Amino acid sequence: MAGTAAAAAGSASRPRATNPWIVAVVVSIATFMEVLDTTIANVALRYISGGLAVSADEASWVVTTYLVANAIVLTASSFIAKRFGRKRFYLVCLALFTASSVLCGFAWNIESLLFFRVLQGFAGGGMVPISQSILADSFPPEKRGQAFALFGVAVVVAPVVGPTLGGWLSDNYSWHWCFLINGPVGLIAFALVWYLVQDSKEAQRLREDLKRRKVRFDIVGFLLVAGFLGSLELILDRGQIEDWFGSPFIIVATVICVTLFAAMIPWELRHGNPVVDIRMVLTRQFGSCFLVMMATGAILIATTQFMPQLLQEYYGYTATWAGLALSPGGFVTMCMMFVVGRLTGFVQPKYLIALGAAIIACAMWDLTRIYAGLDFGFFAWSRVYIGIGLPLIFIPITTASYDGIPPDKTDQASALINVARNVGGSIGVCVATNTLAHREQFHQSRLVENLIPSDVAFQQRLSELTSYFLSRGVGSTADARAQALAVIGRTVQEQAGYGAYIDVFFVLMIISACAIPLALILRNVKLGGGAPSGAH
Incomplete structure (x- = not known):
């Protein structure tokens, strides 16, 4: 996301004397690799379920566990980076991400794969906001928009490239290579970041200041957030299999989830350095942006998983061709990122967001026309429409979300917007999975x-x-x-399956449509500025 990038600026990491565009490329490669892993396994889920002898529902946890683990760590990444140094934290995350990716490739059963995916998600969760900070510190204010556009391409296009690459690797080699490919890329990125980036004197002073003031991490709040999100994910993933509230397991998990959520709110409201600023989320401006980003994450991740699944199950596509059906949308998204970057200079973000949500809702409505005789072009064009709509949300939402946020809260705002995208994606996959199973039976x-x-x-x-x-x-x-x-x-x-997929796309259409009024209630913001106030 070009937009969320601006928020985490802070003069915290200054590159060595080198071309800042080299730094931008290096950081974007590492971020691309991390975001790519949200979807690269999507078209390989059938291979994973077959290779590990598990159901399709269980294989889908490979996607959702990564997203939730990623979102949990995002809430803590800002403080940890400030306290221990951005470069040090970034390198630790990159090293753990690379190692856990290789371990995913060597997983021997579903339990080990999910464990390594959780580690991978934890590591990846710290990389995106810190990448944004490095970019913001590498460029002067007048050039940050171009740098964040490049960064935004990595964040938005990676989930679309993932299925194509994952499908090709699965068809020609094995699903293991969807994860093993991160090994050499991660090592190269680690070496380049180690050489090009160093903590600035400002970052060192900030670290010493935190030590001197004895500012402590909100460990209780972090555990409450982690427990709440983890139990919510467990409920959504296991609900259909366990017969929802007919199962004592789901009832206990729900009680835990509600209890942790109820305890989290008063704790975070009273804490001086909360891991999640509840007051920020409850504001009209930021809260609306948070919900819109959740809806966008749900559409992006759910469609990227279920469209290839539909093509493989009912149209006989290979994993490669199922991934290729999404590729035109990725190219359009890349082009639109730069177009929308220019539009944000003279069009209010709320109108661009509403337009993007409307385009995506129409694309979902178009997908409710599926039947057995459709060709490759239909699905490629449907993804093109989605590719037009997504940048209209991703870039303007940053400008809108940071409006009115004080300078000392921009890091947390950046993390929360990324949390919204990942949690929304996880919820979207779970809702779509449950809708598909229930409506197919119906x-x-x-x-x-x-x-x-x-x-x-x-x-x-x-x-x-x-x-x-x-x-x-x-x-x-x-x-x-x-x-x-x-x-x-x-x-x-077969007909029941088509009907169920139609219902899935209809539900996703409703989710997109709900983002339109949320966008329109946003305030007007000052246009033509650089990074949000306090972002650097």
Whole structure:
């Protein structure tokens, strides 16, 4: 996101005497690698579920656990970076991310893979906001917009490139390479960051000041936030499998989730250095931006997972071609990032955000027209429409979200906007997964109601199929009839699947549409400025 970048500026890391664009490229590569891992495994989920002998629902945890772990650490990244040094913290995160990525590639069962994905998410959560700070310190104010546009390309395009790359690796090698590929890239990025970036004197003074004032990390608040998000994720992931509140496990998890949330609010309101500033989230301006970013994250991650899944299951696409269907949207998004960057200089952010949400809602409505005869072009164009809408939200939302935020709160604002994107993405995947499972059962039940012996159309179709199989040399009438019934059963199941995916896209359309009024209630902001106030 070009926008959230501006917030975490702070004169905290100053590169050595070198071209700042080299620093921008290096930082963007590391960030691209981190964000790429939110979606690179999406088209490989069928390979993962088959290779590790788990269900598709369990395989989807590979995506959601990463997002939640990433969001949890984002809340703590600002303080840790200030207290221990941005470069040191960034290098630790990059090293842990690279190591856990390689361990994911060597995972021997679903439990080990999820554990390593959690580690990977924890490490990645600290990289994005610190990358933003390094960029802000590397460029003068008048050139930061261009640098953050490059950074925004990495953040927004990476989730779209992920499925294409993941599909190609899975089809031609194995799903393990979706994670192993981070090894050499991470080592190169580590070496370059180590050489090009160093903490400035201002950062050292800030560290000493925090030590002198004995400012302590809000460990209780962090544990409350982590427990709340973790239990919420557990409920959403296991709800459908455990029959929701018919399961004692889900009931206990819900009680824990509600209790931690109820305890978190008063604690954070009273704490002098809260890990999450509740008052900020409750304001009209920032709170609305937070909700819009959650909705955007839900659309971005859910569509990036479920469109390839639909293409593989019902249209016979390979993982590579399913990923390629998303590629045109990634190219359009990249181009639109720079266009929108110019528009933000003279158009109020709330109108751009509302327009982007409306375009995405229309794209989701268009996807409710799916049927068996659709070609590659339909899905490629649907992703193009989404690619037009996303930058209209991602860039302007930063300008809007930082309006009125005091300088000492910009780091936390940056982290919270990233938290909103990741938590929204995780919730979006869970909602879409549960909608798909529930509505597929519903549609199948409704369709089966018409498959009764007395139904004339059913008898006619059964007779036609039986005759067809007999003409193909099937041994007996009984065998031909059994094969005919099997074909009818598969047709029912296929139609139920199409209906369920239509319902998923309809739900995502509603989520997008809800972002429109939230955008329109935002205040007007001063146009034509550089980084948000206090961002550097």
